[in-house]
Amino acid sequence: xxxxxxxxxxxxxxxxxxLRSILTALGIIIGVAAVIIMVAIGAGAEAxxxxxxxxxxxxxxIILPGSSNTAGVRQGRGSRPTxxxxxxxxxxxEIPSVHSAAPSIRGQAQFIYGNLNWQTQIFGAxxxxxxxxxxxxxxxxxxxxxxxxxGAKVVLLGKSVVDSLFGEIEPxxxxxxLDRVPFEVTGILQQxxxxxxxxxxxxxxxxPLVTARQxxxxxxxxxxxxxGSIHVKFRNPESMEAGERQLRELMRQRNRLRPNQEDxxxxxxxxxxxxxxxxxxxxxTILLASVASVSLLVGGIGIMNIMLVSVTERTREIGLRMAIxxxxxxxxxxxxxxxxxxxxxxxxxxxxxxIGGSHLVADLAEWPVLIEIDSVLVxxxxxxxxxxxxxxxxxxxASRLDPIEALRYE
Amino acid sequence: MAANCAIVRVEGLARNYTVGPQVVHALVxxxxxxxxxxxxxxxxxxxxxxxxxxxLLGCLDSPSGGQYDLDGEDVSRMxxxxxxxxxxRKVGFVFQQFNLLPRMSALANVELPLAYAxxxxxxRHRRAARALDAVGLSDRAHHQPSQLSGGQQQRVxxxxxxxxxxxxxxxxxxxxxxxxxTGEEIMELFVALxxxxxxxxxxxxxxxxxxxxxxxxxxxxxxxxxDEEVEGRRLVHGANAAEAPS
Ligand SMILES: Nc1ncnc2c1ncn2[C@@H]1O[C@H](COP(=O)(O)OP(=O)(O)OP(=O)(O)O)[C@@H](O)[C@H]1O
Ligand SMILES: [Mg+2]
Numbered sequence: 154x155x156x157x158x159x160x161x162x163x164x165x166x167x168x169x170x171x172l173r174s175i176l177t178a179l180g181i182i183i184g185v186a187a188v189i190i191m192v193a194i195g196a197g198a199e200a201x202x203x204x205x206x207x208x209x210x211x212x213x214x215i216i217l218p219g220s221s222n223t224a225g226v227r228q229g230r231g232s233r234p235t236x237x238x239x240x241x242x243x244x245x246x247e248i249p250s251v252h253s254a255a256p257s258i259r260g261q262a263q264f265i266y267g268n269l270n271w272q273t274q275i276f277g278a279x280x281x282x283x284x285x286x287x288x289x290x291x292x293x294x295x296x297x298x299x300x301x302x303x304g305a306k307v308v309l310l311g312k313s314v315v316d317s318l319f320g321e322i323e324p325x326x327x328x329x330x331l332d333r334v335p336f337e338v339t340g341i342l343q344q345x346x347x348x349x350x351x352x353x354x355x356x357x358x359x360x361p362l363v364t365a366r367q368x369x370x371x372x373x374x375x376x377x378x379x380x381g382s383i384h385v386k387f388r389n390p391e392s393m394e395a396g397e398r399q400l401r402e403l404m405r406q407r408n409r410l411r412p413n414q415e416d417x418x419x420x421x422x423x424x425x426x427x428x429x430x431x432x433x434x435x436x437x438t439i440l441l442a443s444v445a446s447v448s449l450l451v452g453g454i455g456i457m458n459i460m461l462v463s464v465t466e467r468t469r470e471i472g473l474r475m476a477i478x479x480x481x482x483x484x485x486x487x488x489x490x491x492x493x494x495x496x497x498x499x500x501x502x503x504x505x506x507x508i509g510g511s512h513l514v515a516d517l518a519e520w521p522v523l524i525e526i527d528s529v530l531v532x533x534x535x536x537x538x539x540x541x542x543x544x545x546x547x548x549x550x551a552s553r554l555d556p557i558e559a560l561r562y563e
Numbered sequence: 564m565a566a567n568c569a570i571v572r573v574e575g576l577a578r579n580y581t582v583g584p585q586v587v588h589a590l591v592x593x594x595x596x597x598x599x600x601x602x603x604x605x606x607x608x609x610x611x612x613x614x615x616x617x618x619l620l621g622c623l624d625s626p627s628g629g630q631y632d633l634d635g636e637d638v639s640r641m642x643x644x645x646x647x648x649x650x651x652r653k654v655g656f657v658f659q660q661f662n663l664l665p666r667m668s669a670l671a672n673v674e675l676p677l678a679y680a681x682x683x684x685x686x687r688h689r690r691a692a693r694a695l696d697a698v699g700l701s702d703r704a705h706h707q708p709s710q711l712s713g714g715q716q717q718r719v720x721x722x723x724x725x726x727x728x729x730x731x732x733x734x735x736x737x738x739x740x741x742x743x744x745t746g747e748e749i750m751e752l753f754v755a756l757x758x759x760x761x762x763x764x765x766x767x768x769x770x771x772x773x774x775x776x777x778x779x780x781x782x783x784x785x786x787x788x789x790d791e792e793v794e795g796r797r798l799v800h801g802a803n804a805a806e807a808p809s
Contacts, residue, residue: 155678155681158678165666165667169666469662470664473662473664474675474679475623475650476621476623476650476656476662477650477651477656477676477679477723478647478650478651478652478676478679478680478727479647479679480643480644480648480679481643481644481647482644483679556623557618557623557624560623560658
């Protein structure tokens with residue numbers, strides 16, 4: 154009996170009981186489909202988080218004014234500016250693992266070009282800001298040192314602003330009005346897409362910090378060197394933990410806080426936020442994995458059950474096969490191959506269902522899904538292992554039958 | 564083995580079954596030699612141990628006592644798998660209930676012993692077709708058992724028993740499920756095969772059937788009580804030219 158004979162015999166036996174075979178394989182089908190869908194969802198979520206990190210800038214922390222735990226209660230977040238351009242300079246010079254520290258302020262402005270107008274946010278920032286947020290200028294050029302120092306009326310536009318104001322017209326070199334002040338468009342920022350919090354990061358414009366202070370945002374930003382946030386980019390992910398401590402230490406020192414006073418600034422670690430999301434995804438994946446393993450277990454028990462039934466039903470056949478020369482190993486192999494074939498067929502159907510289901514989740518729930526070939530192979534492998542494990546006992550039982558008793562079985 | 568040495572040699576062969584507290588002596592101290600090429604009928608009342616004897620001869624069972632040499636080899640203490648291999652190579656079985664596998668063509672049924680003998684697929688087809696031809700059923704090769712008459716099914720079973728060139732053909736009441744005419748045809752087939760050199764042992768309740776044999780063994784209560792030559796052996800009329808596979 155070659156393995157091919159055994160596989161053909163197994164397929165034949167399974168075909169004779171088509172409906173029963175499929176019902177038996179249901180547990181495996183569901184288990185495998187669950188594995189594939191869950192991995193697809195997990196991988197999709199992880200890929201999205203990854204993309205978000207990329208879009209925000211890697212190795213990034215943001216320093217904001219105000220204390221985090223009393224925000225909105227005692228002080229209102231950002232109500233009393235406590236961070237400044239000088240803090241940024243100090244961070245840059247005193248913490249070696251910092252690659253750049255970019256102060257920025259933010260506000261709203263009315264954009265006018267021709268007869269079109271558009272209301273959106275603008276940032277006053279330096280070139281470091283583009284670096285920290287890994288936000289290159291796609292076309293045109295960034296600000297020169299001169300423009301930054303003197304507060305030139307130049308602006309970098311986000312993709313969405315360009316789309317809504319210029320359409321087909323080439324924006325670079327054009328003059329637009331921001332709150333009635335004419336600005337020259339020097340460049341267009343690379344498209345970034347949605348932020349982790351769901352808004353369009355391309356619906357924005359950047360002007361030099363000094364310009365924003367003096368010509369656009371005015372108000373509380375007008376005097377002094379206070380800023381709304383400082384983006385701190387570290388040289389590598391490993392330095393971030395120590396870096397955060399050093400940042401806090403430095404900022405407390407610069408604000409002359411006594412040990413019993415709480416921070417009047419907050420440090421947001423984006424990697425941490427993202428990490429905790431990844432953690433949530435992992436927990437979810439583990440949860441779904443347990444569902445999948447329960448299905449596979451139930452499927453395996455189903456296979457064991459049906460194989461035991463099959464061995465009993467085919468006792469005479471087993472006796473006959475033994476009488477004409479089948480060794481124990483031949484019989485065991487035959488039933489084992491049958492069990493594995495059954496579970497692999499279930500696995501194949503499960504793979505089809507899993508891939509279809511993943512697409513359905515993507516379409517209906519609009520979740521990002523990513524089907525990984527590894528998960529398909531692992532799921533298929535699991536199905537095979539389940540077949541071998543749960544098929545072994547019935548197959549062994551069949552192989553130990555006494556030929557005479559088996560032949561006499563009614 | 565020398566051609567003239569006995570194919571079956573049993574010495575004090577015994578088989579006991581333990582049923583609860585009771586020990587059933589199905590076979591007690593049977594000793595006999597059967598020569599190569601002989602044609603033997605086994606007779607006796609129901610429960611006298613005929614099937615038990617045949618199962619031991621066919622290596623389907625192991626004796627509780629005594630010695631059994633098949634083709635000069637001591638098989639009484641062989642392992643399960645050695646016994647299976649011996650059955651495959653040396654013995655062909657024909658049962659009262661045919662025992663063909665349903666939903667498998669006649670040809671596939673006949674091929675089965677060759678599959679366990681690890682004969683390559685093409686060779687299997689060839690030899691199975693030839694065995695079917697030898698029992699006069701080449702035109703039914705692709706029929707399933709349910710599409711064949713009882714006599715035809717028994718012929719397929721005989722082809723299956725023959726396909727691996729056994730030296731010993733064992734048939735336990737092969738005509739029991741057939742009408743007289745069909746039974747005669749089956750017995751004539753055995754005679755033809757026996758003429759080609761295969762040793763045939765047939766269990767039967769009917770004297771007419773036994774008279775195709777050269778020798779009759781009679782059992783009672785697990786004992787061999789008579790071993791006699793058949794006088795006036797039945798003539799084979801049809802003798803429908805069974806071509807034993809070479
Ligand atoms: N598996 C078994 N367990 C217990 N006793 C058994 C078993 N097989 C056979 N026997 C007993 O052994 C004795 C011989 O049985 P066997 O089947 O050899 O008789 P037989 O001559 O073939 O009868 P029949 O002509 O009815 O087929 C009987 O008494 C039977 O009850
Ligand atoms: Mg009997």
